[in-house]
Amino acid sequence: MKKVEITDDTGNKIKVDIKKFKEHLDEYHLNGSSIHEENGHYFTVDQKFRNKINSLYEQE
Numbered sequence: 001m002k003k004v005e006i007t008d009d010t011g012n013k014i015k016v017d018i019k020k021f022k023e024h025l026d027e028y029h030l031n032g033s034s035i036h037e038e039n040g041h042y043f044t045v046d047q048k049f050r051n052k053i054n055s056l057y058e059q060e
Helices: 018-028 047-059
Strands: 003-007 013-017 034-038 041-045
Touching: 003 018, 003 047, 013 018, 018 034, 018 047, 041 047
Parallel strands: none
Antiparallel strands: 003 013, 034 041
């Protein structure tokens, strides 16, 4: 389990398990634009955000 730090929509940083986070995005936020909530933090999931998460995942 690799935790990485990402920034939510309000600029707050949160640590997430990158594998689980990416798996969730791939299952529920695969395309288009949507909002993801994680422990009270909100993220706008669009292609730019998915690319960022994919990059962090590949660095694992």
